[in-house]
Amino acid sequence: MSLPARGWSAVWLCRREHGDRNSTGTAGPPSRQKDTFDKGRQTNLSTKRSVQRSKAIGATTAAVLMLGGILLVAGCGNDKEGEPAASGSPAAGATAASSPKSNLPMAITASIYDRGTVPAEEGTYESNRWTKWMNEQSGVEVKWTPIPRSQEADKFNVLVASGQAPELITSYDRNMLSRFISQGVAQPIDEYIEKYSTSYKEYIKKHPELKPFVTFNGKTYGIASMRNTQAATMIWIRQDWLDKLGLKLPTTVDELVEVAKAFRDQDPDGNGKKDTTAIAMSNAYSAVLDDLFMARGGEWFVEDGKATLSFFTDRYKEALTLRKTLYSEGLVDKEYVTDKNWARQKQLWITGKAGILFDTFNNGPTVDFYKSQPDAKLTPLPPLSTKFGKNGYQEEVPNYLLTIFNKDMKNPEAAMKFVDWMLDKGWYNLSYGMEGTHYQLKNDIPVTLDTDKLKKEVSYASEYRIVHQQIMTPEFLLARAGSDPNDQKVQKAVGDAVTVAKSVKYRKDFPYTPAVDEFTDVSGQFQKKWDEIVTKVTMTPDLDAEWGVSQIRSEWEKLNGKAIDAKVQEWYEKNKADFK
Known part of the structure; x- marks a missing residue:
């Protein structure tokens, strides 16, 4: 969460990330904050009309669609839960029938943090009510690869080394993703955004503050959205x-x-x-x-x-x-x-x-x-x-999660289609559940109906939101609480x-961990050392902070710390203009 761990990239293990210990259903957008949010919510509210229209299409229209080479995704039909009508593409998504990859299956693989929060009766991270709902509603079949949050780096390293890494690799750790990029694991996505996206392409233009976090060596490698709040x-x-x-x-x-x-x-x-x-x-x-x-x-x-x-x-x-x-x-x-x-x-x-x-x-x-x-x-x-x-x-940094595209991705069109759908409307239900079951709208605010039910059936769903448009304000939080x-x-x-x-600015001179290989190579080893020293000083009566700090500095010198300092300084001079 980054949360806040005592690690190098200040990732909150917390956050229930928000950080890391994510606490779903407690925050969301004020009414009518964004056009894309309105479109997503309106789809929810008009399910019955959508289903009726779907049934009226008939076999003739379906045949025409098939001849046009478009995959028709059947609607779920569960209108009592307020689910969006199924669609072959996101509300604002682009179609690319002329793409050489347009005949590939609309399917991708993606990582998801495993925090052990899926109740047994709900299923697993790979298969549950929400994975099925996303496949039906997005028009993209997603196969999820759970990544234990506390073993993220080790798990990803094994997957990458064995050639089994998912096509969408999502993390809070920009430094790790930067390393994957330098190793050739990921690919630039500027072309895919321009060619296949509508919603995300417009979103990123409206949020230039995200650019330093998704750009590596002058090219766009990452997908990201704004946090609902930077508080941690x-x-x-x-x-x-x-x-x-x-x-x-x-x-x-x-x-x-x-x-x-x-x-x-x-x-x-x-x-x-x-x-x-x-x-x-x-x-x-x-x-x-x-x-x-x-x-x-x-x-x-x-x-x-x-x-x-x-x-x-x-x-x-x-x-x-x-x-x-x-x-x-x-x-x-x-x-x-x-x-x-x-x-x-x-x-x-x-x-x-x-x-x-x-x-x-x-x-x-x-x-x-x-x-x-x-x-x-x-x-x-x-x-x-x-x-x-x-x-x-x-x-936390302005961006929520960061997602990179594996160089071996088979169908980038499907990936961008899923991103657009998630940004338009998917994130909403993954945050609040289904209308009439988990919430009811009051003045356009999704008010929780049953906190325990929400916790059991929805709390884990936010892990799937690789992008979102959730906004947190004190007024919204109180309105969402309802009468309980x-x-x-x-x-x-x-x-x-x-x-x-928000009352006092947090000092963070470096918005993210310096992308310096020499530093990355020793960071884990050094952290283990200084953590041991801090613990020893804390628990030993005869040792004081002066001794502890001198020991930590000595360990840094043993790891060629002065040379690393120079490399980080060089990186800082090169990138400081992008620090906001």
């Missing part, structure tokens, strides 16, 4: 605990530490026992600590015009000092270092045993919490001041978090 991480705090103890919302890092001590010592849950943990944090989200000081581990910054790793700044030393203080003072759960899948963090949070949470901004931390703690009150914590100033919460009191609290909290996340 968040610190949540129990406002009801603050009120009970007569404490104010902390505004500085020092004040946060004092509040944490009060949560540890003053029985904020009122059970007469000293059994509360001040801060719930997992290994994945500990980078939020670094962000307070503009020093995320492994990130590059521009210091006096020079590309500089965070470890070579005084800011990182302060971040590591805070990390050690929280651990040694018993203000953070001692098991956070080994909590790599959020299990311990989540347990402490939803059972009401922690008062501060380092996590994501979206509804992941709030839904289960409010179910188990209905009388509690959460507040997203505004960015805190440090002696280096105030830094915002981590922001718990859902209203959740959506209000998330809306407040979006506002807080």
Whole structure:
């Protein structure tokens, strides 16, 4: 999610990516935001009319279509679910009957993140209600290849090496895709966009900010759409605990530490026992600590015009000092270092045993919490001041996923047709489900009918949205919640978090990881080393941040770090004009 992991490309493992821990059904477009959205929604609303017209076509028209060489895709006919009528091409898609590949089957293969969220009764990532629906509605048969999110690089490397990589390779990791491009795995797609696309071709013109992320060596290699919001991480705090103890919302890092001590010592849950943990944090989200000081581990910054790793700044030393203080003072759960899948963090949070949470901004931390703690009150914590100033919460890059075309793709026309369909209308149902089953429209807002049903039947579907036009605003979130009191609290909290996340700019000097082979070659090895050192400093009483930083810098030098610094500086000078 990029989310936020402690990795090189600052990909949020989170995000439930949005990041990475995607939380579907909590955000979407305000009414009538875009023409393409209207067309997609109108198709949904006019299903019965479409089906009736389809039946009226008759055998004669079908024969004409067959003679014309056009594949007629039969409609699903399930109008009670509000499904779009089947179509041989996207609403705004282009046909290319004269293409030498036009006689090929409208079929492609594509990757999808496997986060293990498809319920057994729903099927698998390869086959479920949504894979069947997409094939029927898009006119393109897609065979999906699941990619375990936590093993993405390893899985893709194996597939590429064996020649079994899918035709559409989708990832949040631009650096990995850049490597595939340099290895000749992918192909430029400027010609395909121009020849086969209508909707995406117009979309990319309206969003020039995406260009640096889809362009490599002057050519377009990637497909991408804008994120619904760039917000990523968040610190949540129990406002009801603050009120009970007569404490104010902390505004500085020092004040946060004092509040944490009060949560540890003053029985904020009122059970007469000293059994509360001040801060719930997992290994994945500990980078939020670094962000307070503009020093995320492994990130590059521009210091006096020079590309500089965070470890070579005084800011990182302060971040590591805070990390050690929280651990040694018993203000953070001692098991956070080994909590790599959020299990311990989540347990402490939803059972009401922690008062501060380092996590994501979206509804992941709030839904289960409010179910188990209905009388509690959460507040997203505004960015805190440090002696280096105030830094915002981590922001993701403007683009959502990035998708490249395998050089061995058989039918690029089918791929662009699927992209156009997804951008026009497919993303909507994959976000909100089916009208009348999962949502009902109120003032053009898809209001959830049953949160549990949505979570079970729709939450995993957003993984298939390689492009979308979803927009997130606090007003939309609250309107979407409907009348359910718990859902209203959740959506209000998330809306407040979006506002807080946008209140202070997050420092990100490099919009994406430098595409420097020398750096890529050692990044994994170096990350393992500095992660071990950070853990050792944090847990060992006799070691301090000064020692830890010196050790990390020494490890960098052993990997020929100075030469890599020079290469990254060269890359920065060449590309900085594109940084916005």
